[in-house]
Amino acid sequence: MPSPDHAAPDRTIGAGPYRRLVLRNATVIDGTGAPPYGPVDIVIEDARIHSIFVLPPLGGPRLQPHERPLTGPDGREVDLAGHYVLPGLIDAHGHIGWENHVPNAQYVYDLWLANGITTVREPGCFINGLDFVVSEARRSEANAIAAPRIHPYAGFGLDRREPFLTAADAVAWVNEVAESGAEGLKLWGYTAEIYEATLREASRLGLGSMCHHQQSYVAQVNALDSARLGLGSIEHFYGIPEALFADRRLQAFSLDYNYQHEFRRFADAGDLWRQAASPGTPKYEAVLTELLQTGVTLDPTFGVYVGLRDAERVQSSYWHREYTSPTLWDYWQPHSGAHGSFFDEWGTEQETAWRGNFTLWMAFVKDFHDRGGRVTVGTDPGSIFTLFGFAFAQELELLREAGLQPLEIVHAATLAGAELLGVAEETGSVEPGKLADLIVLPANPLSNMKVFYASHPSLESTGERLTIKDGIIYDSRALLDRVRASVRDERDTRGAPPTSS
Ligand SMILES: [Zn+2]
Structure with missing residues (x-):
């Protein structure tokens, strides 16, 4: 549980609202x-x-x-x-950060608001827990704190001591978190049966859903399978190249692969798009067409992967000097156990592979977008040298690199995000x-x-x-x-x- 000091203090800044x-x-x-x-x-x-x-x-x-x-x-x-x-800008993948990661929630909110972000989808709630995020969301709604609007998405079974053993367990959990104020679910891999039952229940209750298709479970459920089940948004890119495999069934993992080994995990991920069917091939066209028909959203979060194609760049970004908290900086240093802590082994070969991976990934996102698919802007801040708020503008520049026009990017950063969150009547x-x-x-x-x-x-x-x-x-x-x-x-x-x- 976060300490009370982690929550934002009552609001002391901001002028208005005014009668006119x-x-x-x-x-x-x-x-x-x-x-x-x-x-x-x-x-x-x-x-x-x-x-x-x-x-x-x-x-x-x-x-x-x-x-x-x-x-x-x-x-x-x-x-x-x-x-x-x-x-106001909408960050479709914005973690608040937790104790021993960021100094407190206000630090994060100030960076978000300063960079124009007025709405955030909080994926997972992680160490803070759902109750904390729901409480901060309500205080923000009442403008008792200076913060963007927060939409809490509960992390898949995170609050439980035991993993789900049956689909019924998962369905009960979906109902519990809905009762506790979650507006949606942040999913990751699980056995197909449990995952499917969870998504069906989320759809039935009108909850939103987002998924990071982790490599361990993509063999059971890839991004297209999820989209068929009514998933709201595909986070990052995992699960898409795997849906596009035409000459294999499984990822060509390094033969010494171990999912728990961060270096291998990120190095192998940089080879996935190369294994997928190429644009224009029958497989590519069929998958793209069906993904578009499902209405699923792509929330690529390109920025958090920039460090994989250029490790020096993300460590020397100009904003670190004045705006990166020492706590956060320490959290980013390579140490066993921390997510994304592969930098001490990262080299030219890995960066080169990742540049190629980006090119193919961006081409897919552009194709999806140009044919009418919804693309949103998410930053996944707080890991791999990705700073809250500043990462949003960086993500817009990366969408530009992917070939979207500036006006299309503004739409992705605003109204498209509001549509994904089901709040387009009110904001966006x-x-x-x-x-x-x-x-x-x-x-x-x-x-x-x-x-x-x-x-x-x-x-x-x-x-x-x-x-x-x-x-x-x-x-x-x-x-x-x-x-x-x-x-x-x-x-x-x-x-x-x-x-x-
Ligand atoms: Zn994330």
Whole structure:
């Protein structure tokens, strides 16, 4: 159980909500896939977008102040000339982190909000437990804490001492976690019978589902099998190349493979796409077509694998210096037992194989997307040098590398995520009637996606950078100040020099 100190303290930052908040002269990228438009005045009343007032184009007739939406008493206005307003970003795979991993939950929330994330799907709840995540989700819903909206997905049997022995055990567990406030399930491999019964029960109860198809069980259930059973989203990529095998039934594991050995596990995973059927072959087309028909979502989380194709890059990312907590940095160092702790053995051969793996994987994601499949943005932060929040902008850049257009990526990061979570009626696009979950960026993020990073060394840091959730305005720079201060305090307390060089 997490200690009470791990939970976020009551909220002390964020302005509003206001009876009437008017964001003036902004350009909107609404998340639906529509191109940018502006200038507009966006009128927000309390927590919701009331209306969007389109102004004459720049250089056109000037309206009198009274011809534009008024702010009224107790209202506020912000001039956003030259700025872009987008929906709040949705991280479809966001772990909160736990004790001895991150300093506390607020550190994570500050990084998320600073980077424009207003909604997170929390997969597994892990060491914190479901009750903790449900409690934080409710406090966030009430804006008692400064945090994104949190959607708890219970980890498959994690709270039990014994593994499931029968399908009935698993079905009972699904009902228990639903009762405790889980909105969905984070699944991983299990025997086919138990896994299938779990997914059927989740569908019956209207729970969401996501799965990391771990290698040990892919022989029983691959990603296509799961999609046929109604799985919500395929996390990472495991289980997809295996569904595409045309000249084998099982993965060509190294003959000295051991799933418990992190190095072998990640090295062999870098060979999976090479073993799959190639684009254009009958097998590839048949699997892709059927996956699309099932309505399953791909949540690739490319970023957490970048270290496998370039180990130095992820260890020297610019954000570590000021924003990575020493606790987290220590957690990432190679030591036996820690997930992803294979770096001490990683070499050129493994990185080269993984670059090829990325190329094939990205091509599949692009094909799936271009033919109408839903792709979302998940970061899987907290392992393999993947920092909360900053990893989101990195993931957007990786989708760009996969060949999606910037406007398509904004859609994936917003409305597509809301659809996956079943909350698209309320959030995910800039439209009247929806919750005021918005971000304000100081430049056009379509022409340079680095604008999405809360802070970036190659970008000027002038202009507003705001994250608005439920009509409450958070200043991204104030959040970053708080994170930097907490990292400095932690270093001072430990009496150790900055751990990242
Ligand atoms: Zn994860």
